[in-house]
Amino acid sequence: MKKKSKKNKMKNNVKKSKGKKAKSTKPLTKLAKPIKHLTKPEKIPINTGAMIFEGGSSLKNKTGAWRSSRPVIDKKRCISCGICLKFCPEGCIKYDKHKKADVNYDYCKGDGICARECPVKCIKMEKEEK
Secondary structure (H helix, E strand, O other): OOOOOHHHHHHHHEEOOOOOOOEEOOOHHHHOOOOHHHOOOOOOOOOOOOOOOOOOOOOOOOOHHHOOEEEEEOOOOOOOOOHHHHHOOOOOEEEOOOOOEEEOOOOOOOOOHHHHHOOOOOEEEEEOOO
């Protein structure tokens, strides 16, 4: 007597009909076996870390310690176009009294968007030194 191959076993469990997708003749519970170690829910401790739960709270949380590089602005080349102010996701770039861009490093995350968007390239990203 010949042993049935895996393909033959699969063919025996599936019924084909003309023009339609194949249907299984056995219930799904018999085809798929449950995984024993996943049947009971377990409580897994999750460390929430540095999650911010409410909007507008970045002024309470100084997030500048997260960065690895910082934007440095050449104020002589700055044309005060305001593009860096508009694109900064943290809103940490403001104009100083001479209408030149100035960065508040307490809140800057160092993503470099301001440097990429500056039309005159007066913002350079430098490695953060601690």
